[in-house]
Amino acid sequence: MIRSNSNRLTGFIFCVALAFSASPVIAQHAPLAKGDPREAVNLSPKETAEFLAGMRTYLETIQGIVAAMAENKSARVPAIAKKSGAKLLNGVSLFTGLKLPLGFTSMSFDTHDKFDKLADKAAKGASRSIILADLRDIMGNCISCHAMYRFAP
């Protein structure tokens, strides 16, 4: 009796281990590079290139918003902010999403969402200080994610 239970338990553990080892979600986390505390995110070269292109769009958006603020042209902000909103995720496949750590994905969604919300607020005539406060919070996300993750070489 005890023996058959333990066999069943061993079989169960084996199946769970097999399922996990076949799972792209678990298998993708590369070990840390020496001295680099950031978690490595392991995507294909094409996926990495697409992500980095998205990052450069983020940076252009930030610069565009700061420039609009500096020149007192806040009417330009909605269109600029939208470029980094959820539409930037359109080309990302579900499979790529599954390979990413949950913390990474949620910070990514939150950042796109914050850009969309900033665009909506700016379109409704939000003040300069509200726009700057949103920008401060968005850049907090940039910094947090960069502190936690890197792409595996």
Ligand code: HEC
């Ligand atoms: C969900 C996580 C995440 C968020 C949020 C994020 N980044 Fe990144 N970003 C990364 C990772 C990972 C890299 C690659 C870093 C590495 O491998 O050393 C990167 C790289 C970059 C690069 C370099 C691009 C290149 O061509 O090499 C820029 C520029 C950048 N991010 C800008 C931003 C800006 C601006 C924001 C905020 C608006 C932002 N990122 C938000 C994860 C993020």
